Amino acid sequence: MLDIKFVPIKDSKKSYIVIDGHKDAEPYDENNTYREHRFQTKEVYDTILNYSSREIYEYFDEIIYYDLENPIASELSIFIHFYEMSFDINLNYSFYLNAWDKGFTFDNFLSVLESLLPDKYNGEDSKFLVDVENVVGLNLILPYTSDSISLHVRAFIEEINSLIKLTYLTLSANSEDSFISVFKFPESIKTPCQQYLMYFGQFLSDLGIEVETTLKEQAHSTLFSVTPKDKDDAMEKIKDVLEMYINLPNSDAFNRINNPNVALIQIQANVMHLNSQIMLAHATIQMKDATIEALKISNYQIQQQLYHQEIQKEEDEEAVIDGIISVKKYDGQWFSVNIPEILRKLKRKFK
Structure with a gap:
């Protein structure tokens, strides 16, 4: 059982908090209606x-600690609020931007970190937010339990620290x-989606761009890296092709093309395999909606392109069988797949 002693400070209305024989250096005012205390002594x-959240709630509405030795940020502020039936942990990571020397911008760091966060940090019981321009805040609400809150606090901090490290690695x-x-x-x-990603290298090769691709899992995410063998191949061009590639499974027009082009048949087969696996996994969901959800990229660069891309209105045609069949550019809700251009590129390679 938690037993806290309040030792009066001479000539003061405040007291020192003593827990299990350890005294905290920060004075505490017992007369405050809101029972808040910022602990200064780490041992205390x-x-x-x-102790459990219910035991602590007998004495405090909120406890605070500033961790100046956190290896991830300039300062980590930990706020733990206690309520009738629950408690929440609020982590505020402060970064000194005048000493920011990571080789990438703080805005890019925030975008990638948010994309790496598990879905549970975007729900009713948890939030991701930026309080001010240099503070990243994460909040987690938990029900009262009989176990030590130390388990929950440390697990939360370790998870976020790992995600921030992964963000640094990704941007670097x-x-x-x-x-x-x-x-x-x-x-x-996840498996068929990763298999589809790995074919991207061959797809680029069919377009005349030779690259090396690697895929690995980190935290709750899949990291897919692309390195062109020819340094003259612009990164932005490859990113644009990747954007188009991940949207091919959403294109009914692309899947309906009938052409003996070997490269085209191979990419269609990969698209069909992915869609069939999604249909099996989500039998009650329409295939198109499931595919869009499965292949929604968290990468901040490509996501910005998807949401801010202006849909092209002009029509474009390419003959599949001269004088008989032609296809037009396909417009989706958030993207455009230029099917004629794909055919032109692939046909140059395999004519």
Whole structure:
């Protein structure tokens, strides 16, 4: 049982908090209606975390601790609020922007970090927010339990620290010679989605661009890196092709093309395989909606292009069988797939 003693400070209305024989250096005012205390002595703060949320709520509405030794940020502020039936943990990571020397902008860091966060941090019981321009805040609400809150606080901090490290790694790898895109796939269809991504290297080869691709899992995400063998191939061009590639499964017009082109048949087969696996995993969901959800890229660069891309209105045609069949450019809700241009590129390679 938590037993806190309040030792009066001479000639003061405040007291020192003593827990299990350890005294905190920060004076506490027992007369405040809102029972808030910022712990200054780490040993005392660690001690109170060993108790349950219900026990702590007997004494405090909120406890605070500033961790100046956190290896991830300039400062980590930990706010724990206690309510009748629950408690929440609020982590505020502060970054000193005048000393920011990561090789990428703080805005890019925020965008990639948000894309890497598990879905649970976008729900009713948790939030991701930027309070001010240099503070990243994450909030997690938990029900009262009989176990130590230390388990929950440390697990939360360790998870976010790992995600921030992964964000640093991802952005650092986006050099002039290569780039990494971050994907979050539902577990039920992660394998076929990853298989589809790995074919992207062959797809680029059919377009005359030779690259090396690697795929690995980190945290809750899939990291897909692309490095062109010819340094003259612009990164932005490859990113544009990747944007188009991940939207091919959404294009009914592309899937209906009938052409003996070997490269075209191969990419259609990969698209059909992906769609069939999604249909099996989500039998009650329309295939198109499931595919869009499965292949929604978290990578900040490509996502910005998807949402801000202006849909082209002009028509374009390419003969599949001269004088008999032609196809036009396909417009989707958030993207445009230039099917004629794909055919032109592939036909140059395989004519």
